[in-house]
Amino acid sequence: EAGVAQSPRYKIIEKRQSVAFWCNPISGHATLYWYQQILGQGPKLLIQFQNNGVVDDSQLPKDRFSAERLKGVDSTLKIQPAKLEDSAVYLCASSYDRRLGAHFGSGTRLTVV
């Protein structure tokens, strides 16, 4: 089966600019996660969707970050405006059943200068 697809792979922007990341989960996976991973740290959960509804977004900085999952399939994560501390890898993952674990994409590496 095809894995979780993410794009772009890399992105460099200036602070205060906007950026969007795209994720296409594995077909049939109802649960979708977005994580932020800063260099040297474990992934931090930003938001979790179940189909097109939000299950948890308690760690999402809502003044600048937004995410949506239209039609319960693809998802986008947006940052507006970006700050230097947003430099990180943004990982998308999807899951069909917790007994089968979650599948992760390769991530988008964001550098804010």
Place this chain on the structure above:
Amino acid sequence: DAKTTQPPSMDCAEGRAANLPCNHSTISGNEYVYWYRQIHSQGPQYIIHGLKNNETNEMASLIITEDRKSSTLILPHATLRDTAVYYCIVLLGATNKLIFGTGTLLAVQP
């Protein structure tokens, strides 16, 4: 959500068994123990999970103590490709929320 504690790093000789410990003393009865690993520059990869019983699959074995307060991930014959950060996660049975800690960096030495 139950917190997990792992050593920051471990070494293992190639071909030997790697035993990675995890403490989860506040785990509840319906919370699962999951293990993931992350090889440099890649996304995390699911390894194995369990609730009460020991589990084994093609990648590893998971030993959970009887009181469920700790567990050990066993890679029976470590290879250089097993060098990665290994994360132990406790997952509430009612949700699929995956909260990562800082993990253990396993370095397999030739």
